[in-house]
Amino acid sequence: MLLRRLSSRLLLTAASAAALAAVPVSAHADTGPTRMPPPPFGAPDGPGGDHLTVTVADSGNGSDGTRELECGPAGGTHSDPGAACDRLDELAGDGQDPFAPVPKGSLCTMQYGGAATAHVTGTWHGRAVDATYKLTDGCEISRWNRLVPVLPATAP
Structure with a gap:
Protein backbone atom coordinates (compact mmCIF):
# COMPACT_ATOMS: atom_id res chain seq x y z
CA MET A 1 0.00 0.00 0.00
CA LEU A 2 2.80 2.42 0.95
CA LEU A 3 4.69 1.58 -2.21
CA ARG A 4 1.56 2.24 -4.31
CA ARG A 5 1.04 5.72 -2.70
CA LEU A 6 4.69 6.60 -3.17
CA SER A 7 4.56 5.55 -6.84
CA SER A 8 1.42 7.61 -7.41
CA ARG A 9 2.97 10.71 -5.86
CA LEU A 10 6.17 10.26 -7.83
CA LEU A 11 4.20 9.97 -11.10
CA LEU A 12 2.12 13.03 -10.22
CA THR A 13 5.26 15.05 -9.43
CA ALA A 14 6.93 13.95 -12.68
CA ALA A 15 3.81 14.81 -14.69
CA SER A 16 3.57 18.25 -13.06
CA ALA A 17 7.21 18.98 -13.79
CA ALA A 18 6.81 17.91 -17.41
CA ALA A 19 3.74 20.12 -17.80
CA LEU A 20 5.56 23.14 -16.37
CA ALA A 21 8.54 22.54 -18.63
CA ALA A 22 6.25 22.61 -21.65
CA VAL A 23 4.95 26.12 -20.85
CA PRO A 24 6.74 28.69 -23.02
CA VAL A 25 8.75 31.34 -21.18
CA SER A 26 6.64 34.10 -22.74
CA ALA A 27 3.50 32.71 -21.08
CA HIS A 28 4.24 34.27 -17.67
CA ALA A 29 1.96 36.83 -16.08
CA ASP A 30 3.20 40.37 -16.48
CA THR A 31 3.24 41.97 -13.04
CA GLY A 32 4.66 45.28 -14.18
CA PRO A 33 8.13 46.71 -13.74
CA THR A 34 10.44 45.03 -11.29
CA ARG A 35 11.52 47.25 -8.39
CA MET A 36 15.20 47.01 -7.66
CA PRO A 37 16.21 47.27 -4.00
CA PRO A 38 17.88 50.55 -3.05
CA PRO A 39 21.68 50.58 -3.23
CA PRO A 40 23.48 49.77 0.02
CA PHE A 41 24.49 52.68 2.20
CA GLY A 42 27.64 54.11 0.76
CA ALA A 43 26.88 53.34 -2.87
CA PRO A 44 27.43 56.73 -4.47
CA ASP A 45 24.54 58.29 -6.31
CA GLY A 65 36.63 72.67 16.77
CA THR A 66 34.67 72.45 13.57
CA ARG A 67 36.21 71.06 10.38
CA ALA A 83 42.48 59.29 5.09
CA ALA A 84 39.03 60.31 6.40
CA CYS A 85 37.38 59.81 3.00
CA ASP A 86 39.22 56.50 2.54
CA ARG A 87 37.90 55.28 5.90
CA LEU A 88 34.33 56.22 5.02
CA ASP A 89 34.67 54.46 1.66
CA GLU A 90 36.09 51.39 3.40
CA LEU A 91 33.16 51.18 5.82
CA ALA A 92 30.61 51.82 3.07
CA GLY A 93 32.32 49.26 0.83
CA ASP A 94 31.75 46.67 3.55
CA GLY A 95 28.04 47.55 3.46
CA GLN A 96 28.15 49.44 6.76
CA ASP A 97 26.46 52.72 7.51
CA PRO A 98 29.39 54.72 8.95
CA PHE A 99 26.97 56.97 10.83
CA ALA A 100 24.57 54.38 12.27
CA PRO A 101 23.82 54.67 15.99
CA VAL A 102 24.47 51.84 18.43
CA PRO A 103 21.59 49.39 17.89
CA LYS A 104 18.90 49.50 20.58
CA GLY A 105 19.20 46.68 23.06
CA SER A 106 22.98 46.31 22.61
CA LEU A 107 24.87 45.02 25.62
CA CYS A 108 27.71 47.48 26.24
CA THR A 109 30.52 47.42 28.75
CA MET A 110 30.23 49.94 31.53
CA GLN A 111 33.30 52.07 30.94
CA TYR A 112 33.96 55.74 30.48
CA GLY A 113 36.20 56.91 27.67
CA GLY A 114 36.24 60.62 28.45
CA ALA A 115 34.25 63.77 27.95
CA ALA A 116 34.84 64.09 24.19
CA THR A 121 26.26 66.64 9.78
CA GLY A 122 26.00 67.01 6.03
CA THR A 123 25.58 64.73 3.05
CA TRP A 124 27.33 61.44 2.37
CA HIS A 125 26.63 59.53 -0.88
CA GLY A 126 23.37 61.36 -1.42
CA ARG A 127 22.01 60.82 2.09
CA ALA A 128 21.60 63.28 4.92
CA VAL A 129 23.87 62.72 7.92
CA ASP A 130 23.19 63.92 11.47
CA ALA A 131 25.15 61.74 13.91
CA THR A 132 26.31 62.36 17.47
CA TYR A 133 29.25 60.58 19.10
CA LYS A 134 30.34 60.27 22.73
CA LEU A 135 32.54 58.03 24.85
CA THR A 136 30.10 57.01 27.57
CA ASP A 137 30.26 53.20 27.27
CA GLY A 138 32.05 50.43 25.40
CA CYS A 139 29.67 50.49 22.44
CA GLU A 140 29.97 54.27 21.99
CA ILE A 141 33.77 54.09 22.34
CA SER A 142 33.92 51.39 19.64
CA ARG A 143 31.60 53.41 17.41
CA TRP A 144 33.88 56.46 17.78
CA ASN A 145 37.05 54.44 17.16
CA ARG A 146 35.54 52.84 14.06
CA LEU A 147 35.27 56.33 12.54
CA VAL A 148 38.88 57.41 13.21
CA PRO A 149 40.36 59.36 11.31
CA VAL A 150 37.08 61.10 10.45
CA LEU A 151 36.92 61.72 14.20
CA PRO A 152 40.16 62.32 16.10
CA ALA A 153 41.75 59.43 17.98
CA THR A 154 41.20 59.71 21.72
CA ALA A 155 43.15 58.29 24.64
CA PRO A 156 41.79 54.96 25.94
Whole structure:
Protein backbone atom coordinates (compact mmCIF):
# COMPACT_ATOMS: atom_id res chain seq x y z
CA MET A 1 0.00 0.00 0.00
CA LEU A 2 2.80 2.42 0.95
CA LEU A 3 4.69 1.58 -2.21
CA ARG A 4 1.56 2.24 -4.31
CA ARG A 5 1.04 5.72 -2.70
CA LEU A 6 4.69 6.60 -3.17
CA SER A 7 4.56 5.55 -6.84
CA SER A 8 1.42 7.61 -7.41
CA ARG A 9 2.97 10.71 -5.86
CA LEU A 10 6.17 10.26 -7.83
CA LEU A 11 4.20 9.97 -11.10
CA LEU A 12 2.12 13.03 -10.22
CA THR A 13 5.26 15.05 -9.43
CA ALA A 14 6.93 13.95 -12.68
CA ALA A 15 3.81 14.81 -14.69
CA SER A 16 3.57 18.25 -13.06
CA ALA A 17 7.21 18.98 -13.79
CA ALA A 18 6.81 17.91 -17.41
CA ALA A 19 3.74 20.12 -17.80
CA LEU A 20 5.56 23.14 -16.37
CA ALA A 21 8.54 22.54 -18.63
CA ALA A 22 6.25 22.61 -21.65
CA VAL A 23 4.95 26.12 -20.85
CA PRO A 24 6.74 28.69 -23.02
CA VAL A 25 8.75 31.34 -21.18
CA SER A 26 6.64 34.10 -22.74
CA ALA A 27 3.50 32.71 -21.08
CA HIS A 28 4.24 34.27 -17.67
CA ALA A 29 1.96 36.83 -16.08
CA ASP A 30 3.20 40.37 -16.48
CA THR A 31 3.24 41.97 -13.04
CA GLY A 32 4.66 45.28 -14.18
CA PRO A 33 8.13 46.71 -13.74
CA THR A 34 10.44 45.03 -11.29
CA ARG A 35 11.52 47.25 -8.39
CA MET A 36 15.20 47.01 -7.66
CA PRO A 37 16.21 47.27 -4.00
CA PRO A 38 17.88 50.55 -3.05
CA PRO A 39 21.68 50.58 -3.23
CA PRO A 40 23.48 49.77 0.02
CA PHE A 41 24.49 52.68 2.20
CA GLY A 42 27.64 54.11 0.76
CA ALA A 43 26.88 53.34 -2.87
CA PRO A 44 27.43 56.73 -4.47
CA ASP A 45 24.54 58.29 -6.31
CA GLY A 46 26.94 60.29 -8.41
CA PRO A 47 30.37 61.85 -8.38
CA GLY A 48 31.19 64.41 -5.71
CA GLY A 49 28.74 66.15 -3.48
CA ASP A 50 29.91 64.51 -0.25
CA HIS A 51 30.26 67.26 2.34
CA LEU A 52 30.42 66.73 6.09
CA THR A 53 30.85 69.14 8.98
CA VAL A 54 32.65 67.51 11.91
CA THR A 55 32.47 69.31 15.28
CA VAL A 56 34.50 67.96 18.21
CA ALA A 57 34.38 69.20 21.80
CA ASP A 58 36.21 68.31 25.03
CA SER A 59 38.72 66.00 23.34
CA GLY A 60 41.56 67.14 25.58
CA ASN A 61 44.07 66.61 22.77
CA GLY A 62 43.80 69.82 20.76
CA SER A 63 41.31 68.39 18.24
CA ASP A 64 38.36 70.53 19.34
CA GLY A 65 36.63 72.67 16.77
CA THR A 66 34.67 72.45 13.57
CA ARG A 67 36.21 71.06 10.38
CA GLU A 68 34.78 70.60 6.91
CA LEU A 69 35.33 67.31 5.06
CA GLU A 70 34.70 66.91 1.36
CA CYS A 71 35.10 63.64 -0.48
CA GLY A 72 35.25 63.01 -4.22
CA PRO A 73 37.80 64.62 -4.37
CA ALA A 74 39.06 64.79 -0.79
CA GLY A 75 39.42 68.27 0.63
CA GLY A 76 38.18 70.78 3.17
CA THR A 77 39.63 71.96 6.47
CA HIS A 78 39.78 68.46 8.00
CA SER A 79 43.28 67.57 9.25
CA ASP A 80 43.56 64.53 6.92
CA PRO A 81 40.75 64.55 4.36
CA GLY A 82 42.25 61.78 2.22
CA ALA A 83 42.48 59.29 5.09
CA ALA A 84 39.03 60.31 6.40
CA CYS A 85 37.38 59.81 3.00
CA ASP A 86 39.22 56.50 2.54
CA ARG A 87 37.90 55.28 5.90
CA LEU A 88 34.33 56.22 5.02
CA ASP A 89 34.67 54.46 1.66
CA GLU A 90 36.09 51.39 3.40
CA LEU A 91 33.16 51.18 5.82
CA ALA A 92 30.61 51.82 3.07
CA GLY A 93 32.32 49.26 0.83
CA ASP A 94 31.75 46.67 3.55
CA GLY A 95 28.04 47.55 3.46
CA GLN A 96 28.15 49.44 6.76
CA ASP A 97 26.46 52.72 7.51
CA PRO A 98 29.39 54.72 8.95
CA PHE A 99 26.97 56.97 10.83
CA ALA A 100 24.57 54.38 12.27
CA PRO A 101 23.82 54.67 15.99
CA VAL A 102 24.47 51.84 18.43
CA PRO A 103 21.59 49.39 17.89
CA LYS A 104 18.90 49.50 20.58
CA GLY A 105 19.20 46.68 23.06
CA SER A 106 22.98 46.31 22.61
CA LEU A 107 24.87 45.02 25.62
CA CYS A 108 27.71 47.48 26.24
CA THR A 109 30.52 47.42 28.75
CA MET A 110 30.23 49.94 31.53
CA GLN A 111 33.30 52.07 30.94
CA TYR A 112 33.96 55.74 30.48
CA GLY A 113 36.20 56.91 27.67
CA GLY A 114 36.24 60.62 28.45
CA ALA A 115 34.25 63.77 27.95
CA ALA A 116 34.84 64.09 24.19
CA THR A 117 31.80 64.52 21.97
CA ALA A 118 31.42 64.89 18.23
CA HIS A 119 28.63 65.87 15.88
CA VAL A 120 28.74 65.04 12.16
CA THR A 121 26.26 66.64 9.78
CA GLY A 122 26.00 67.01 6.03
CA THR A 123 25.58 64.73 3.05
CA TRP A 124 27.33 61.44 2.37
CA HIS A 125 26.63 59.53 -0.88
CA GLY A 126 23.37 61.36 -1.42
CA ARG A 127 22.01 60.82 2.09
CA ALA A 128 21.60 63.28 4.92
CA VAL A 129 23.87 62.72 7.92
CA ASP A 130 23.19 63.92 11.47
CA ALA A 131 25.15 61.74 13.91
CA THR A 132 26.31 62.36 17.47
CA TYR A 133 29.25 60.58 19.10
CA LYS A 134 30.34 60.27 22.73
CA LEU A 135 32.54 58.03 24.85
CA THR A 136 30.10 57.01 27.57
CA ASP A 137 30.26 53.20 27.27
CA GLY A 138 32.05 50.43 25.40
CA CYS A 139 29.67 50.49 22.44
CA GLU A 140 29.97 54.27 21.99
CA ILE A 141 33.77 54.09 22.34
CA SER A 142 33.92 51.39 19.64
CA ARG A 143 31.60 53.41 17.41
CA TRP A 144 33.88 56.46 17.78
CA ASN A 145 37.05 54.44 17.16
CA ARG A 146 35.54 52.84 14.06
CA LEU A 147 35.27 56.33 12.54
CA VAL A 148 38.88 57.41 13.21
CA PRO A 149 40.36 59.36 11.31
CA VAL A 150 37.08 61.10 10.45
CA LEU A 151 36.92 61.72 14.20
CA PRO A 152 40.16 62.32 16.10
CA ALA A 153 41.75 59.43 17.98
CA THR A 154 41.20 59.71 21.72
CA ALA A 155 43.15 58.29 24.64
CA PRO A 156 41.79 54.96 25.94
